[in-house]
Amino acid sequence: MPQRMLTDDSTSDSLVTATRENLLEAIIRPLPDSKLSILLNDLSRADSVLRNELQKAPTDKTSRQQSLRWLQRVELATLRSELFPEKSPDGIAAANEAARIAEASLLALPASGSARSEVLRLLAEAHLRRGDLQSAQVVLEDMNASAAKTAGPNGSNQESHDIAMQVRIAIAAGNQSTAKDLLEDYYSQHTSRRLNMDLVRLRYLLRFGSETQVANWLDSISQTHGEDAGDRASTIVSQTRLTDGEGVSSASSANPERDPRLWIADAMYYLRKEKSQQAALHFARAAISDQDDRRSIQSALKAAAILVQSGNSKASVELLQRISDSHTQSSDAAGALLQAATIAHDHADEFTAEEIRTMLQRVAGRWPNTDAALAANRWLIAWNRNEANWLAAAIQTTKIAVRHWRENSSTAPSGTETHASQSVRSLCLLCWSDAWMHEPDAKTVDLLHRSFADAVPASLPARTHADLTVLLDDPTSRASQATEGFFRELAKFRLGQSVSVTSQPPQAVTTALIQRLEMDARQQPERRVAIGRCLIDLDRKHSLFASEIEPGDSSAWRETVHRVGWHIWAGERSTAETIVKEAIERNADAANDLFRQSARAHSISPSKADQARAATWWKRLADNQTRGSHEWYASTLGWLDALKRSGKTKEASASARMILLTTPPQSAEQAAAFENAAK
Incomplete structure (x- = not known):
């Protein structure tokens, strides 16, 4: 009959294997005490499993599997001793236990064979780690004799282990010259480096070399053998320094x-x-x-x-x-x-x-x-x-190094950038646009020019300066320097050289674009029709308010206020009135803003008919206010001014005098305005 397997429980093998792997990892990268105790418990369980399997083994002969189990016990015990610094109490205790198990295994193993040679190596390691140098030397000689009988393909590996142990014994004994000679002889004969010898040389330098030599060799080990080897070497250094009082x-x-x-x-x-x-x-x-x-x-x-x-x-x-x-x-x-x-x-x-x-x-x-x-x-x-330091934020964008303008600028066609873009250019466009919207005056524009003038001249910042000038200032001086696409088209439109802008504007500037063109319409009433149509067309094609209105935003009706004015300028008055009516039906709170925008949009026109329409909207706004309030006086003054501009001077004067008699304003400024309207 075939010999029965000692165990058919794969769980025991997996426990031993996992414990061995965890021990090796902990030797490379030490564990905190809480996790170390768990590993030691696993080690005790694994050793108990191996002991139980050995007790079940046949008594008439030592099987190959028995040899393996003994070797596993010795290896686990030796690895346990390597968890602790040499010379430390825990390290010495673990080494004593490893030596005890190794000596017991030698009694059970055959007098020759690879298993016996390996156990002898581990026993020598245990003696060395517990400080018994004489016993380590004796076992080393036995190991060499045993290895000579079973010489095989691993001969060179055995040689390095033998020399490594001899060097370590010499180091422990304080025999620097012997350790040095052994190392020099080995490295002179071997061109390829073995990790075990490199670690031994590290121990030599820790004992007899300088800190710089140790550190240099530590770096060399990492570079030659990889991260795990580097971490193992680092652990040896730290444990040695710790036990030596370093x-x-x-x-x-x-x-x-x-x-x-x-x-x-x-x-x-x-x-x-x-x-x-x-x-x-x-x-x-x-x-x-x-x-x-x-x-x-x-x-x-x-x-x-x-x-x-x-x-x-x-x-x-x-x-x-x-x-x-x-x-x-x-x-x-x-x-x-x-x-x-x-x-x-x-x-x-x-x-x-x-x-x-x-x-x-x-x-x-x-x-x-x-x-x-x-x-x-x-x-x-x-x-x-x-x-709300808008100007400071804007100026900061021109101080970003040119390298970042180049590397972070969008490579997409002009007009495709969004608020979420990481482009420095987009950030600059956004910040300068916001600064100008909060302070749309000559001071802001002057600071814009000075800030860019102080920046290092480069292509993208220079073109961005030109684009912002086209958007926020008089485009005459920099129209030819503007980037292709939207800003070039905008420059031509603002200069009256074209009747439309077709390219999509960058969303970073859409709000400023609306404010800029609406300001142009007020400053150049003769261009109001073209500007109104341009804004309507851009909005239809590119949704100018898309970046401003969030889904579910209750203030979304405010975009309607702007659109009413555009339709009035474009001559689409009936469309504007329809928009106002429908907007008020949806949100009655929007009425005052819509009335005011309608009145202002008509007011910029030199046409008496438009001024009459402005007067109508101002009157509707005034009627929607509390009589005698500041807002009521302001909208009434707008109505009186529009009446005069429409040709109804007498009606405007009479109405102004009646208000002064019946509801005189308390504000001196408003009182003076009504007295002027009454003339």
């Missing part, structure tokens, strides 16, 4: 001879062990002492993140400010200072608005070509807009 105490003094890369290794060790205070301290010390810009800033950012999590945002911001000041030649410093501003903003109860603003201004001013500067500028612009 831990927290070393980070508390800023010794310029200390290599900051080792503090980073220590910080990562503490971070993995969830000892955040020590991790932050080591990262901070590394950042302060490191002359490498990028590495220093990365350490500062990591320290800052830990400090914020621990509730110390003040220290976090101060560290980032200090490091950014120390590395002003590095563009990475801009990101560090921007992060400081972000932390300060997130903890606004601990920082003033002026402190945050100052940090943003420093980012934008010191490193203008960085992405951090662009973010800082956007932040400052949004800040000013939220505070």
Whole structure:
């Protein structure tokens, strides 16, 4: 009969395999105590499973599977000892247990074979980790003898393990010359590097070399063998320094001879062990002492993140400010200072608005070509807009480095940009348009020109300046410099060289466009028809109010107010009156605005017929007001003025005198206006 399998429970194998993998991961990247205890419990369960399977094994001979189980027990026990720093009490206790299990396995294993050689290697490791160098040497000799009997394809691997163990024994014994000779001999004969030998050389440098040599070799291991190997090497460095008294105490003094890369290794060790205070301290010390810009800033950012999590945002911001000041030649410093501003903003109860603003201004001013500067500028612009500092926001857009104008400008055809666009150009168009809408006067336009004049001349900013001039000022001087498409068409239309604008305007400027053309209609009444038709046509094709009206917005009727005026200018009076009627039916509260807009739209016309219509709308507005109120007097004055312009001078004068007799205004200014109308 075929020999019965020792177990048919795949769960036991999976437990052992998973535990082994978790042990290896924890050796590379140490666990915090809470998670380590869970892993040790899993290890106890796995070892118990292996013991039970060995007890069920046949007694007449040692099967291959028995050998495997013994080898698994020894390996798990040895890996357990590697979880702890050498020379530490936990490490010594674990090594003692690993040696006990290894010695028991040797009694059960065949006198020769690969399993025995591997157990001897693990036993030598256990003796070495518990500090018994003599026993480690004896076992090493037995291992070499056993390996010689079973020499195979792994001979070179066995050789490196043998030399690695000899070097480690020499290091532990303090025999520098022997360890050095062994290492030099090995590396002179081998061109390819093995990780186990590189780790042994790292231990040699930790014992006999300088911090710089250790740090350089640590970097070399990471570059040669990858991230896992680098993390394992870093853990060896930190555990060795910790047991040798190089831990927290070393980070508390800023010794310029200390290599900051080792503090980073220590910080990562503490971070993995969830000892955040020590991790932050080591990262901070590394950042302060490191002359490498990028590495220093990365350490500062990591320290800052830990400090914020621990509730110390003040220290976090101060560290980032200090490091950014120390590395002003590095563009990475801009990101560090921007992060400081972000932390300060997130903890606004601990920082003033002026402190945050100052940090943003420093980012934008010191490193203008960085992405951090662009973010800082956007932040400052949004800040000013939220505070209704429209001109300050607009001027800020012209201070953004030309690099960002180029790299962030939209490549889509003119007229396709939206409010959501990340284009610096779109932001500039929006901010200057808003500034002019809030202060549509010569001062704003003058500041526009001066701000662009101070900016570095470049194609896109120059064309944007021309476009804004075409939109907000007299287009005569810059019409030829405007970009193709909408702004070129707008320039021709405003100069009276065309009768329409067909291209879609950027949504960033639609509101300003409406205000600009309506202002043109009032300033140039003779062009009101063309302007009215142009606005109606643009609205029909491109929905000029689309960017202003949100779904469900109860104030959406306000767009109707503008449209009424456009239809009046275009000579479509009956259409305008229909719009007014239907709008009032939907929303009676819109009546006053609609009456006022209708009156004003008619008022700009030199035609007496239009002035008569204006008078009608002013009268309807006045009748809708409380008699004697400020609004009633204002709309009544509009009615009287329109009556005079329509040719009904006597009627206007008589009405004005009657009001002065029956309902005289209290305002001296309004009283004077009525007296003038009564003449």
